Amino acid sequence: MLILTCPCCGVTAEETEFHAGGEAHLKRFGPGSADAEYEAYMFNRKNPRGVHFERWRHVYGCGKWFLAARCTMALEVFGTYPAQTHEPPAEIVAKIKSKRPEWEGFA
Amino acid sequence: MSDLAISALPGAEFEGFATVAEAGLQGMITLRGDLGAVAKALSDVTGCNVPATRKITQSGANAVAWMSPDEVLILCPHDAAPAMETRLREALAGAFATVATVSDARAVFTVTGPAWRDALAKLCPVDFSTLGAGDIRRTRAAQVAAAILVTGPDEVRLICFRSVAQYMFDILSSAASTGSEPALYP
Amino acid sequence: MSHRLPNGGRLIQRGTPRKFTFNGKPMSGFAGDTLAAALLANDQMLLGRSFKYHRPRGVVASGAEEPNALVELGTGDRFEPNQRATTTELFDGLTAASQNHWPSLNFDLLSLNSLVPQFLTAGFYYKTFIQPRAFWKHVYEPIIRRSAGLGKAPSDKARDPDRYEQIYAFCDVLVIGGGIAGLQAALSAAQSGVKVVLWEQTAHWGGRAPVDGVEIDGNPAEDWIKTTLQTLDSMPNVQIRTRCMGAGVYDHGYVLGYERITDHAPQLDAPRHRLWRMRAGKIITATGAIERPLSFAGNDVPGVMLASAMRDYLVNYAIAPGAQIVVVTNNDDAYRTAIAARKAGIGVAAVVDARAEANGALPAQARELGIRVLTGKGVRKVKGGKRVTGVELCRIESKGNAHSEVLDCDAIAMSGGWSPVVHLWSHCGGKLIWDESGHFFRPDPARAPLGADGAGFVLTCGAAHGDLVAVLAGAHAAGQSAGNATATPAPATDSLPEEAALEPVWIMPRAADYDLRMKMWLDFQNDVKVSDVQLAAREGYHSVEHTKRYTTLGMATDQGKLSNINGLAVLSDALGQPIPATGTTTFRPPYTPISLGAIAGEARGAAFQPLRKSPIHDWHDANGADWEPVGQWRRPYTYLRAGEKRDDAVNREVKNARENVALLDASTLGKILVSGPDAGRFLDMLYTNMMSSLKPGKCRYGLMCNENGFLMDDGVVARIDEQSFLVHTTSGGADRIHAWMEDWLQCEWWDWKVHTVNLTEQFAQVAVVGPKARQLLERLGGMGLSRETLPFMEWAEGKLGEFDARVFRISFSGELSFEIAVPASQGRAFWDKLMTEGADMGIMPYGTEALHILRAEKGFIMIGDETDGTVIPQDLGLNWAISKKKDDFLGKRGMEREAIVNPARWKLVGLETLDGSVLPHGALAVVPGLNANKQARTEGRVTSTYYSATLGRGIAMGLVERGPERMGEEITFAGKGDKRIKARIVDPVFYDKEGAKQNV
The missing domain is CATH 3.30.1360.120 (Probable tRNA modification gtpase trme; domain 1)
Incomplete structure (x- = not known):
């Protein structure tokens, strides 16, 4: 069972205080978007063996959503950061690159 | 009542x-907003300062607990809550802030x-x-x-x-x- | 015969006898005994029957690894099967019974299984019970069920009366195992200043060291253990706990600990078990090692024990396993058993050593004591059925066709070397390496389980690390490394006599014939033999995981603690490859079985799950409520009067609401405040219809869809003021919709100025319904409620009598209706007041079933009945509630898809049976012919169906292909079996189509 640090209230807590929300940094495609864009937004998800960005909500704590950069294999947590961003912060990207040189980067 | x-x-x-x-019975009021921006209204009405992250401040019968980066919970006597809600609303008029009594x-x-x-x-x-x-x-x-x-x-x-x-x-x-x-x- | 020696026994208190029964027979032991020790003291060698062959079985081990000595403990509500006698501490009044035999322990008919050699070999079930198919259910399965399984399940009437609990704890370093290695590791970590917790699964500290004669700094280990414990006890940063087993290691330093608090003392008023949910920075496993059996024919006969176990019984409990023993070994360690036995005055017929020579210090000591040592020899087979009577020997390098010698004995100690307990290391991904000198798998420190920071979080020390002697130095290093790495005092020196190398012997004799191999047990509990694993290998099971499942090797409740390595070795040999190439099976938690009570913790009985109660719950309970679960809420389905049937009560409530005045507790309805300058814009995105145009003081019904366009919730929105709306959701939807709102506000539109506050529980909400509703409320006095002052679909705030009220003129019943919210603390008083004031008007409460009927008569949809997660608003004829003016709302893009705009979709209609009967729930409308799956073709289904007391007939709603275009058409619904029911498609509004009654 994971432990995560909520960047919004600073609490480090076990997974049962959180609610997992799937892949982070999705771009919404609404009315007027092409079928392929809408399909990708709704249904296509990454399932990487390794570095992954996820949405989590501190549901039993401060109630805030945040994002986590995590290794799906080793379960290492590279960092957590507030949800109000379209891409991971530079320092987290740098940390991942130093720990996983083979990682292809955020795309 | x-x-x-x-x-x-x-x-x-x-x-x-x-x-x-x-x-x-415990009076409780949820206050949501920019905690810096609501600080004056909060202290004017409750006597309490905005608490630091995961802290509680107190003044007399009132206390304020940090709930999230944009939310505090005001604790006060149960029958004082409706009037306090009104005073907070007035003090925060024009600001982007939400006040709701949640005692019950x-x-x-x-x-x-x-x-x-x-x-x-x-x-x-x-x-x-x-x-x-x-x-x-x-x-x-x-x-x-x-x-x-x-x-x-x-x-x-x-x-x-x-x-x-x-x-x-x-x-x-x-x-x-x-x-x-x-x-x-x- | 096995018996208690007149002297000795380091763990027993001879002055404190303990009475117990086994199979009803009174016996006695001493405080400090395990049940196994006490049974052996009473010469009870035969303890049960094996799983498949029902062979007689006795104690083989002395601890958690025991495969055979499983017994039933307790009776009635406290009955528990499959408990290990070796880890059960004796107490006064303990009742134990043997299991898996019929009709009795001594005479078991199913032991005939073992007389037919090819019966029940590996894969037997898979191969045998395939044909004929029909035999499976009526012949094979009953036979298998009768013969399989060990203990019987407790009675279905039994209710465990004990308490169980869980507890969350945190530490820097958790040390698991209280032998000398664990004690030293805990001490070294604690001396560096960090917070340390030390668990020991038994009731005693020190592990094997005192039994094996370890000396520490030249003194008996026991002295050092005592001092070290005192030191640990005095340190404020250390907590030590016995009877607490490290059950499993999980991600990020999470460990489950299983503490048995009252198992040894049932008279204590305390929880029976406590499950520790520990989060540790670093974990040191000092879990020791387990001795391996040797595979020789008849190694399962009662009286054959692990050499270390026999030594434990002797030293710890003063038990002589017999008058004359034989020790069979491939290593020096087992000589300790021979030496200890001889010193205790027990006859030692010989030490049979498979090695060509035995010249170490321990064999020398044995010879000095006059013990006969036979080298290059092995056991050909054990003599005896329910108990060892002797042993036939042969040359180790032989087929074992003939015996070289027969020795009389009544107990045999066997030792095939040791295997580190690597379970906890492995649970969370720690990898193993094969130790070429010790011939065992041990943890590979370079491949430790990784924590949240990417670093290894489990260390090992002592025998668990592969250090079978001189463990303190390594334990000290582990303790320091897991602590904060500051230098702490150097450890003492532990020493044992030098030992010569072990020589692996996986089958004894090495070239044993089939008839010997089929009597060599690998897995005692699951009855898996050397011949079974060899058969599996021949049949192509080359993967160890496949062989495990095919033969069931290691799949019993002991998870193969004794059999694992021997089984791997036999498989590797059969495959002609080295053991590390075969690898091990996966070690999974828990280390030994833990109670279901501990897993449930506080979640049982009334606290099994939270039961949510409205502020008026107790009134309902006292007034006939027939409860219905709605999510975690309980709501009255109906209110039963004395002698009244459910249907009659529901019909009475419906009629009363239509004709009189009735109350519904609607407190569970979701109420979410949405406030801020962008609140209108936000609700326009959330709802399919326009909400920003709603005027303060007005109410509007709205629909929420997910991004697929599927309907997910509905309800009435009331605009409070320019910036605020009160959103009503369904009862089950309040938390979900609130989370949905916060998700969009925090993660997508974070620059929008909107706050939400979930006010669901702030208010008690009462629907006052019926033609006399206004008349009743006007009796309370206060705010104006006339049609002109408070028209339909408006709301107002004010006083009703003494109550602070928000009154919403909305109706889910089609009647004149006021939904009144008062602060939850006033809810009960408000309800009481209404019931009193309305008494002379015939006021009655109504429950959820009447609510459903009232809304169905009006054709109002219900989320979860008319919707199922694949229904769009258009399917329900709710096109009017889908804004065409808005560029965007959640679900709009989804509704543009081809399948969604298909005109042949099933759409909402009313349904009336031709005979007035009530259609069955969920009934399908069938048409002639079969579909591609050869099922009946369908063209619709029933979504809601009720008896309408108002109309005196059955009414229903359903989704029917192109339904609204087919008004008046008769279609056919499938009932039970071949029954077919004709129904006519009608308008879904059955009652008061103009809406005259609600708008008065």
Whole structure:
């Protein structure tokens, strides 16, 4: 069972205080978007063996959503950061690159 | 009004290695907004400063607990809450802030005695050695949400939703029952 | 015969006898005994029957690894099967019984299984019970069920009266295992200043060291253990706990600990078990090692024990397993058993050593004591059935066709070397390496389980690390490394006599014939033999995981603690490859079985799950409420009067609401405040219809869809003021919709100025319904409620009598209706007041079933009945509630898809049976012919169906292909079996189509 640090209230807590929300940094495609864009937004998800960005909500704590950069294999947590961003912060990207040189980067 | 109003489990009390008691009616107001921007209004109306992250501030019968980066919970006497809500609304007119009385949405329990940590450790995934007087920790107690306000060295107040008051009382009582002392916290 | 020696026994208190029964027979032991020790003291060698062959079985081990000595403990509500006698501490009044035999322990008919050699070999079930198919249910399965399984399940009437609990704890270093290695590791970590917790699964500290004669700094280990414990006890940063087993290691330093608090003392008023949910920075496993059996024919006969176990019984409990023993070994360690036995005055017929020579210090000591040592020899087979009577020997390098010698004995100690307990290391991904000198798998420190920071979080020390002697130095290093790495005092020196190398012997004799191999047990509990694993290998099971499942090797409750390595070795040999190439099976938690009570913790009985109660719950309970679960809420389905049937009560409530005045507790309805300058814009995105145009003081019904366009919730929105709306959701939807709102506000539109506050429980909400509703409320006095002052679909705030009220003129019943919210603390008083004031008007409460009927008569949809997660608003004829003016709302893009705009979709209609009967729930409308799956073709289904007391007939709603275009058409619904029911498609509004009654 994971432990995560909520960047919004600073609490480090076990997974049962959180609610997992799937892949982070999705771009919404609404009315007027092409079928392929809408399909990708709704249904296509990454399932990487390794570095992954996820949405989590501190549901039993401060109630805030945040994002986590995590290794799906080793379960290492590279960092957590507030949800109000379209891409991971530079320092987290740098940390991942130093720990996983083979990682292809955020795309 | 107050003679019509009853708390969730009036008079419920359990004595074990810690004492669990329903705390009766408690005024509570949710204030959401930029905590810096609402600070003046908050202190004008309640006398309390904006608490730091996961802290509680107090002034007389009022206290303010940090709930999230854009939310505090004001605690005050139950019958004072509606008027306080109105005064806060007036003081915050024009600001992007939301004020709502939530006194009756919750139940409040006190857990008292030096071993309160040992009782709560059975329900909450929290390292209680990190909590002292003036701290608030939102977490879960078994299967429901709870906010734990450390109000003194040997007393905490636990706030949960009103509908689960009986569940909360039952699990707290069982956790504090004599003979089940875990001797976890010094 | 096995018996208690007159002297000795380091763990027993001879002055404190303990009475117990086994199979009803009174016996006695001493405080400090395990049940196994006490049974052996009473010469009870035969303890049960094996799983498949029902062979007689006795104690083989002395601890958690025991595969055979499983017994039933307790009776009635406290009955528990499959408990290990070796880890059960004796107490006064304990009742134990043997299991898996019929009709009795001594005479078991199913032991005939073992007389037919090819019966029940590996894969037997798979191969045998395939044909004929029909035999499976009536012949094979009953036979298998009768013969399989060990203990019987407790009675279905039994209710465990004990308490169980869980507890969350945190530490920097958790040390698991209280032998000398664990004690030293805990001490070294603690001396560096960090917070340390030390668990020991038994009631005693020190592990094997005192039994094996370890000396520490030249003194008996026991002295050091005592001092070290005192030191640990005095340190404020250390907590030590016995009877607490490290059950499993999980991600990020999470460990489950299983503390048995009252198992040894049931008179204590305390929880029986406590499950520790520990989060540790670093974990040191000092879990020791387990001795391996040797595979020789008849190694399962009662009286054959692990050499270390026999030594434990002797030293710890003063038990002589017999008058004359034989020790069979491939290593020096087992000589300790021979030496200890001889010193205790027990006859030692010989030490049979498979090695060509035995010249170490321990064999020398044995010879000095006059013990006969036979080298290059092995056991050909054990003599005896229910108990060892002797042993035939042969050359180890032989087929074992003939015996070289027969020795009389009544107990045999066997030792095939040791295997480190690597379970906890492995649970969370720690990898193993094969130790070429010790011939065992041990943890590979370079491949430790990784924590949240990417660093290894489990260390090992002592025998668990592969250090079978001189463990303190390594334990000290582990303790320091897991602590904060500051230098702490150097450890003492532990020493044992030098030992010569072990020589692996996986089958004894090495070239044993089939008839010997089929009597060599690998897995005692699951009855898996050397011949079974060899058969599996021949049949192509080359993967160890496949062989495990095919033969069931290691799949019993002991998870193969004794059999694992021997089984791997036999498989590797059969495959002609080295053991590390075969690898091990996966170690999974828990280390030994833990009670279901501990897993449930507080979640049982009334606290099984939270039960949510409205502020008026107790009134309902006292007034006949027939409860219905709605999510975690309980709501009255109906209120039963004395002698009244459910249907009659529901019909009475429906009629009363239509004709009189009735109350519904609607407190569970979701109420979410949405406030801020962008609140209108936000609700326009959330709802399919326009909400920003709603005027303060007005109410509007709205629909929420997910991004697929599927309907997910509905309810009435009331505009409070320019910036605030009160959103009503369904009872089950309040938390979900609130989370949905916060998700969009925090993660997508974070620059929008909107706050939400979930006010669901702040208010008690009462629907006052019926033609006399206004008349009743006007009796309370206060705010104006006339049609002109408060028209339909408006709301107002004010006083009703003494109550602070928000009154919403909305109706889910089609009647004149006021939904009144008062603060939850006033809810009960408000309800009481209404019931009193309305008494002379015939006021009655109504429950959820009447609510459903009232809304169905009006054709109002219900989320979860008319919707199922694949229904769009257009399917329900709710096109009017889908804004065409808005560029965007959640679900709009989804509704543009081809399948969604298909005109042949099933759409909402009313349904009336031709005979007036009530259509069955969920009934399908069938048309002639079969579909591609050869099922009946369908063209619709029933979504809601009720008896309408108002109309005196059955009414229903359903989704029917192109339904609204087919008004008046008759279609056919499938009932039970071949029954077909004709129904006519009608308008879904059955009652008061113009809406005259609600708008008065």
